[in-house]
Amino acid sequence: MTDKPHTIAASDADAATDPEQPHCYRYPHPAVTTDVVLFTIRDDRLQLLLIERGNEPFKGSWALPGGFVDIDEDLETCAARELAEETGVENLYLEQLGTFGKPGRDPRERVISVAYLALAPESRLQVRAGDDAAAAAWFPVKALPPLAFDHDEIIAMAHRRLVAKLDYSTIAFQLLPETFTLSELQQVYETLVDAEIDKRNFRKWAQALEVIEDTGEFRRLGSHRPARVYRLLDRERIAFLK
Amino acid sequence: MTDKPHTIAASDADAATDPEQPHCYRYPHPAVTTDVVLFTIRDDRLQLLLIERGNEPFKGSWALPGGFVDIDEDLETCAARELAEETGVENLYLEQLGTFGKPGRDPRERVISVAYLALAPESRLQVRAGDDAAAAAWFPVKALPPLAFDHDEIIAMAHRRLVAKLDYSTIAFQLLPETFTLSELQQVYETLVDAEIDKRNFRKWAQALEVIEDTGEFRRLGSHRPARVYRLLDRERIAFLK
DNA sequence: TCAAAAGTGTTTGCTATACACCCATGA
DNA sequence: TCATGGGTGTATAGCAAACACTTTTGA
Numbered sequence: 052m053t054d055k056p057h058t059i060a061a062s063d064a065d066a067a068t069d070p071e072q073p074h075c076y077r078y079p080h081p082a083v084t085t086d087v088v089l090f091t092i093r094d095d096r097l098q099l100l101l102i103e104r105g106n107e108p109f110k111g112s113w114a115l116p117g118g119f120v121d122i123d124e125d126l127e128t129c130a131a132r133e134l135a136e137e138t139g140v141e142n143l144y145l146e147q148l149g150t151f152g153k154p155g156r157d158p159r160e161r162v163i164s165v166a167y168l169a170l171a172p173e174s175r176l177q178v179r180a181g182d183d184a185a186a187a188a189w190f191p192v193k194a195l196p197p198l199a200f201d202h203d204e205i206i207a208m209a210h211r212r213l214v215a216k217l218d219y220s221t222i223a224f225q226l227l228p229e230t231f232t233l234s235e236l237q238q239v240y241e242t243l244v245d246a247e248i249d250k251r252n253f254r255k256w257a258q259a260l261e262v263i264e265d266t267g268e269f270r271r272l273g274s275h276r277p278a279r280v281y282r283l284l285d286r287e288r289i290a291f292l293k
Numbered sequence: 294m295t296d297k298p299h300t301i302a303a304s305d306a307d308a309a310t311d312p313e314q315p316h317c318y319r320y321p322h323p324a325v326t327t328d329v330v331l332f333t334i335r336d337d338r339l340q341l342l343l344i345e346r347g348n349e350p351f352k353g354s355w356a357l358p359g360g361f362v363d364i365d366e367d368l369e370t371c372a373a374r375e376l377a378e379e380t381g382v383e384n385l386y387l388e389q390l391g392t393f394g395k396p397g398r399d400p401r402e403r404v405i406s407v408a409y410l411a412l413a414p415e416s417r418l419q420v421r422a423g424d425d426a427a428a429a430a431w432f433p434v435k436a437l438p439p440l441a442f443d444h445d446e447i448i449a450m451a452h453r454r455l456v457a458k459l460d461y462s463t464i465a466f467q468l469l470p471e472t473f474t475l476s477e478l479q480q481v482y483e484t485l486v487d488a489e490i491d492k493r494n495f496r497k498w499a500q501a502l503e504v505i506e507d508t509g510e511f512r513r514l515g516s517h518r519p520a521r522v523y524r525l526l527d528r529e530r531i532a533f534l535k
Numbered sequence: 536t537c538a539a540a541a542g543t544g545t546t547t548g549c550t551a552t553a554c555a556c557c558c559a560t561g562a
Numbered sequence: 563t564c565a566t567g568g569g570t571g572t573a574t575a576g577c578a579a580a581c582a583c584t585t586t587t588g589a
Contacts, residue, residue: 072317079364080322083394083405122321122403126394150392150407152325152368161364163325163405165392234541251543252579274588275540476568493570494552516561517566 081152081161085130086117086202088148088209089138089169091176092226092242096191099206100137101198103186108158109199115206116187117164130167137187139177144170144225144289148209156201166205168212170225217243221262221290224283232270232278233257262290323394323403327372328359328444330390330451331380331411333418334468334484338433341448342379343440345428350400351441355432357448359406372409379429381419384529386412386467390451398443408447410454412467459485463504463532466525474512474520475499504532 089100101113116137120129127145135141145167152163190196192210195203216222217240226239237253257263262284269277331342343355358379362371369387377383387409394405432438434452437445458464459482468481479495499505504526511519 069317072319074319074321075311075314075317076322076324077314077316078361079316080318081325081362081364082318083323083325119320120323120394120405122323123396125396126392126405147391149389150368152362152407154365154367163362163368163407165394165405232541249580250541251581254542255544256578271587273539275538276542276586278541474568491553492568493554496569497571498551513560515566516564518559518568520568 079161081163082157083120084117084162084164085120085126085133085167086115086151086164086205087130087134087145087167087169088115088206089134089143089171090192090209090213090226091171091173091189092239093173093189095238095242096193097210097242098189098191099195099209101188101190101196102137103188104199112199113188113190113196113202114199115166115202120165126165127167130165130169134169138171140171140175142287143175144222144287148205148212151201151205153201164200164205166209168209170213170222172226172228174228214243219292221260221292224262225289227283229286230266230268230280230282232280234278236263236281260290260292321403323405324399325362326359326404326406327362327368327375327409328357328393328406328447329372329376329387329409329411330357330448331376331385331413332434332451332455332468333413333415333431334481335415335431337480337484338435339452339484340431340433341437341451343430343432343438344379345430346441354441355430355438355444356441357408357444358429362407368407369409372407372411376411380413382413382417385417386464386529386531390447390454393443393447395443406442406447408451410451412455412464414468414470416470456485461534463502463525463534466504467531469525471528472508472510472522472524474522476520478505478523502532502534 087100091098091100100116102116104110104112104114116133118129118133120126124132127147130145131141131143134143134145146169148166148168150163150165152161154161156162156164192206195206198206213222223239223243224236227236233254236257237248237250240253241248263281264284266280266282268280270280271277329342333340333342342358344358346352346354346356358375359372360375362368366374369389372387373383373385376385376387388411390408390410392405392407394403396403398404398406434448437448440448455464465481465485466478469478475496478499479490479492482495483490505523506526508522508524510522512522513519
């Protein structure tokens with residue numbers, strides 16, 4: 052690491068200067084935010100959470116939930132906090148996606164955004180407007196509105212990552228509630244790959260994974276045979292396949 | 294994105310205050326750096342480039358090459374620039390690895406580092422001391438010296454990523470010069486996976502990839518049969534395997 | 536008794552692995 | 563002629579894909 056003489060951040064006590072801008076540095080510093088792509092499956096479609104912007108720039112456009120990183124806050128903590136503020140839910144699956152820092156991506160100042168991918172079953176989400184009273188809404192990945200900043204790029208990367216991980220991890224189980232039937236699991240996979248999957252092959256594969264167990268219970272969901280109910284073996288941990 | 298009232302960065306002209314710290318903000322801003330894990334294969338071992346720190350903190354420890362992001366500089370451009378300053382080489386393979394921002398990882402101020410993974414064949418590298426005259430040296434991944442900051446974590450992630458990508462991409466070809474023999478290619482893979490590979494199976498696999506072509510030339514390297522020389526088909530592009 | 540989803544095996548092709556000898560060269 | 567690495571094929575096992583009918587329930 053090159054040792055340019057960056058100085059220590061001025062504490063508020065040092066602010067003998069402009070009381071509006073009390074944090075001064077020898078060199079310009081970018082602002083750092085986190086943005087979160089939260090996917091869930093609703094109505095058999097992959098959807099994600101967006102917030103309507105109430106201020107310029109991009110007033111009226113939709114944007115990913117996110118916000119500035121507090122100066123003593125870990126990046127993932129920041130992403131989780133922003134998400135909790137918007138969704139009211141904690142302990143969602145969260146993984147770092149990548150960092151977006153093209154100069155000019157925010158017209159106000161240099162902003163570098165650390166993007167996160169989050170997944171949750173619809174059942175765990177009760178989206179309410181955030182503290183800033185902005186509108187929050189779900190949009191199908193296939194029908195997104197005009198987006199602020201470079202959020203279309205971030206979403207595209209999140210979607211590619213999610214689909215790629217299906218092949219070698221059990222990440223998709225994060226989109227299901229604690230218990231589920233094999234048909235529900237299959238529907239999740241079919242939605243994600245946007246194709247039909249053979250039922251017998253899918254069930255064989257799922258059971259060979261050794262990551263789910265039969266609860267012994269059955270779910271009656273209509274005028275047809277009840278379905279066995281399964282549970283993820285090690286909750287909150289995603290497995291990697293060979 | 295939450296709309297906290299971050300202000301525009303003050304330009305130098307605004308600096309009516311402390312001339313030592315002319316860049317002032319409403320809220321504290323972290324510093325942002327890039328750090329690069331540059332791997333190459335030397336002496337049949339996977340090695341990486343480190344810089345000896347000449348200043349506190351961690352004076353005398355070794356650290357990844359890297360440095361602060363200029364306020365109008367793209368992140369990848371910054372990583373490439375730092376690398377060029379250390380190695381004198383441009384157009385190395387470079388991919389974003391992840392962002393490390395734990396509070397306290399730099400004792401001076403809050404520093405968020407965007408880490409990059411870089412690969413190059415030894416033949417392209419002519420490491421010279423950087424402009425800051427710090428010592429640069431290669432270390433085998435298996436025998437690293439004490440490292441500054443959280444650079445051990447960054448290196449561990451880079452190594453995991455590199456090895457993981459062997460399975461589904463042609464990333465390892467970035468460690469070879471423009472032309473190479475199949476034995477040289479196999480040595481690269483054996484070094485990376487740290488195991489012997491069956492020669493016939495490896496050659497079958499490599500040729501089925503359809504990413505290399507026979508140049509028609511031969512390389513005479515000793516008192517034995519000359520080896521066919523191959524070339525990567527689409528230079529500078531890594532392929533993804535099913 | 537009907538409609539609707541749950542549940543269940545076998546065959547086939549492909550891909551990964553194991554394995555041993557001859558070839559071309561320079562010293 | 564010998565030492566050294568270059569170069570080649572076949573047999574087997576394990577995984578992925580195709581494919582259709584019976585079961586259980588509620589209405």
